[in-house]
Amino acid sequence: MMNWNLYSRGDKFFAIVVSVLVGMFTAATLYPFIYIAAVSFSSGFAAQAGKVVLTPIDSTLEAYKYILIQPEFWLSYRNTFIYTIGGTIMSLLFIIPGAYALSRPQLYGRRFLNLFVAFTMWFNAGLIPFYLNMRDLNLLDSMFGIIIGFAVNAFNIILLRNFFESIPESFEEAARMDGANDFQVLWKVFIPLSKPAIATITLFCIVARWNGFFWAMVLLSSEEKIPLQVFLRHTISNLSDDDEFAMTQLEAAYSAETVTAAIIVCSIIPVLLVYPWIQKYFEKGILLGGVKE
Amino acid sequence: MSGVKLSQLVKRYGDLEVVKAIDLEVQPHEFVVLVGPSGCGKSTTLRMIAGLEEISGGEVTIGDRVVNRVAPKDRDVAMVFQNYALYPHLNVADNIAFGLRIRKTPKDQVQKMVAEVAEILGLTPYLDRRPADLSGGQRQRVAMGRAIVRHPLVFLFDEPLSNLDAKLRSQMRAEIKRLHKRLDVTSIYVTHDQVEAMTLADRIVVMNDGAIEQVGTPMELFLNPVNTFVAGFIGSPPMNQIRAEISGSSNAPVAKIGDQLLPLPASADVADRMGADVTVGIRPEHAEVHSLGTSPLNVELELVETLGSEALLHTKLADTPFIIKTETEEHFSTLDQVSAFSVNPHQIKVFDIDTGRVLGQAGA
Numbered sequence A: 001m002m003n004w005n006l007y008s009r010g011d012k013f014f015a016i017v018v019s020v021l022v023g024m025f026t027a028a029t030l031y032p033f034i035y036i037a038a039v040s041f042s043s044g045f046a047a048q049a050g051k052v053v054l055t056p057i058d059s060t061l062e063a064y065k066y067i068l069i070q071p072e073f074w075l076s077y078r079n080t081f082i083y084t085i086g087g088t089i090m091s092l093l094f095i096i097p098g099a100y101a102l103s104r105p106q107l108y109g110r111r112f113l114n115l116f117v118a119f120t121m122w123f124n125a126g127l128i129p130f131y132l133n134m135r136d137l138n139l140l141d142s143m144f145g146i147i148i149g150f151a152v153n154a155f156n157i158i159l160l161r162n163f164f165e166s167i168p169e170s171f172e173e174a175a176r177m178d179g180a181n182d183f184q185v186l187w188k189v190f191i192p193l194s195k196p197a198i199a200t201i202t203l204f205c206i207v208a209r210w211n212g213f214f215w216a217m218v219l220l221s222s223e224e225k226i227p228l229q230v231f232l233r234h235t236i237s238n239l240s241d242d243d244e245f246a247m248t249q250l251e252a253a254y255s256a257e258t259v260t261a262a263i264i265v266c267s268i269i270p271v272l273l274v275y276p277w278i279q280k281y282f283e284k285g286i287l288l289g290g291v292k293e
Numbered sequence B: 001m002s003g004v005k006l007s008q009l010v011k012r013y014g015d016l017e018v019v020k021a022i023d024l025e026v027q028p029h030e031f032v033v034l035v036g037p038s039g040c041g042k043s044t045t046l047r048m049i050a051g052l053e054e055i056s057g058g059e060v061t062i063g064d065r066v067v068n069r070v071a072p073k074d075r076d077v078a079m080v081f082q083n084y085a086l087y088p089h090l091n092v093a094d095n096i097a098f099g100l101r102i103r104k105t106p107k108d109q110v111q112k113m114v115a116e117v118a119e120i121l122g123l124t125p126y127l128d129r130r131p132a133d134l135s136g137g138q139r140q141r142v143a144m145g146r147a148i149v150r151h152p153l154v155f156l157f158d159e160p161l162s163n164l165d166a167k168l169r170s171q172m173r174a175e176i177k178r179l180h181k182r183l184d185v186t187s188i189y190v191t192h193d194q195v196e197a198m199t200l201a202d203r204i205v206v207m208n209d210g211a212i213e214q215v216g217t218p219m220e221l222f223l224n225p226v227n228t229f230v231a232g233f234i235g236s237p238p239m240n241q242i243r244a245e246i247s248g249s250s251n252a253p254v255a256k257i258g259d260q261l262l263p264l265p266a267s268a269d270v271a272d273r274m275g276a277d278v279t280v281g282i283r284p285e286h287a288e289v290h291s292l293g294t295s296p297l298n299v300e301l302e303l304v305e306t307l308g309s310e311a312l313l314h315t316k317l318a319d320t321p322f323i324i325k326t327e328t329e330e331h332f333s334t335l336d337q338v339s340a341f342s343v344n345p346h347q348i349k350v351f352d353i354d355t356g357r358v359l360g361q362a363g364a
């Protein structure tokens, strides 16, 4: 900890401005979470009337009761886990070897292949051709289709490729002298050295999969295959279209707002649990001490 | 144990030839040091032997096998890198064992071999540590442990000590020498530090600009450099080189340095150059200042650099810088009054002024 008195006046001013900005940003990020959580625990009436600001009004668990008893909720929850875990593993299986290959100077046609990969970041076929492609591959309404169809992401490949490229060549050379083949160099040297980068793309994959909504909605038609986010959407539209529901909710302890909020809270919890676990892999300076420049 | 042979070895990057058809034979058990200025192609040569760099021409033979097309891992050589390249995610024991495990050595054997190497290198107390928690010298030792644990046919070192401070460097130098005595493995060692070369080598290979200038034992190179480049590279400080004109007679040639005369050893080569300019080479340690012999040369003393038992006298001889190395004992108080030196004619080298090649010496 620095002694505050050691700061010059300009530094103090700067520190204060930075703290204020960080504080504002934190509040802006945190507030929606708090708001959603508060709504989910409020009565439908209070939520609809827009009374909820920071804490639940007329606290109740009715919204949770409403969703937790629905088997479709649990099914979609399970599906989301399958898509997230399966999809992330599939992504890593493609991205890590792909990034490694693209990072090797001895790869024939490397410049062109790298350009090729980057190209897909800026241009893609678009909705209809992709849909037709998936149809022709017989991957419509298929859980495997969702998992493999979105496994490869150029941005993640390039991110990891750049990290691999920054690892000093002598690590690979030393491993080769030690008798390692390509696969062993990757598995025993590059992957352990790249933990922070791999943790980053793992987190990207998890979050993208967990929140994945659009393509699941487009490609999946069976109710028992949809992920949580699509279930959330169905619930929202059902609740607002449902006249009977609209009639009852004046007295009901829940409303479309509180139910939606409750589903969102349920869907956030796993990510909140996973994040700190992944974060410990964001070790800084893992290369420290291995080589001396 | 096997030797290493380079025949007409060439490395090209595009049109740039950085190793120019070198020939070298390293005997089994020999410790050979490649030395030369930065960029002369030492590392490239070493890496071609290791298999880390493609060979553009010629052959590398290890033992009696041409290895041009053999993968590094199958050449049975081990290399110590300048930057150590220790695996930061593994502790010392696992770093040393890495190659053994890759080669599927049985577990109990790995443990025994690692323990043995750790013992040799004094690493036993650090086996559980990560490289980041080691000092520079300890890291260096781990890097060597990784190389020796496999009992390879050949050790390759690429400036392994250049990241250490001076004291540690001399300590590790001695340790490498001891290690070589003990293991007796053919070693090729790259450095640009001629002191390292002199102290470690059975034979030194002086390289310059992708070619070999001279190969020989340290003393051969010190006493009989074949050209001004080697003379200027070996020795610390290196040989003084002064421009002079040959005069006198064929039987008793002298070098005219400014307006002073220095008797030279007689030789046909020198006699041939009567009246022409040459480069005269005198080792700093061969200049005698305390008991002057015949026909001493006058110098202008500029600076005395005291190193302890020895001192360097920075002087000017006919306006050319000239360094004299002398003992300090008994003479210390008179060092700043030195105004002349003499030199035994047989210790004087004469080089062609254009080609730099030594004159009047067998094979020159």
Ligand SMILES: Nc1ncnc2c1ncn2[C@@H]1O[C@H](COP(=O)(O)OP(=O)(O)OP(=O)(O)O)[C@@H](O)[C@H]1O
Binding pocket: B013, B016, B018, B036, B037, B038, B039, B040, B041, B042, B043, B044, B045, B191, B192
């Ligand atoms: N990939 C490359 N492309 C072009 N030239 C290269 C390449 N690698 C090395 N060189 C050149 O080859 C020459 C020899 O390099 P090398 O690394 O063998 O020198 P060195 O003798 O080991 O020098 P140092 O003492 O600085 O390590 C240098 O002039 C260098 O610029």
Ligand SMILES: [Mg+2]
Binding pocket: B042, B043, B044, B158
């Ligand atoms: Mg080098």
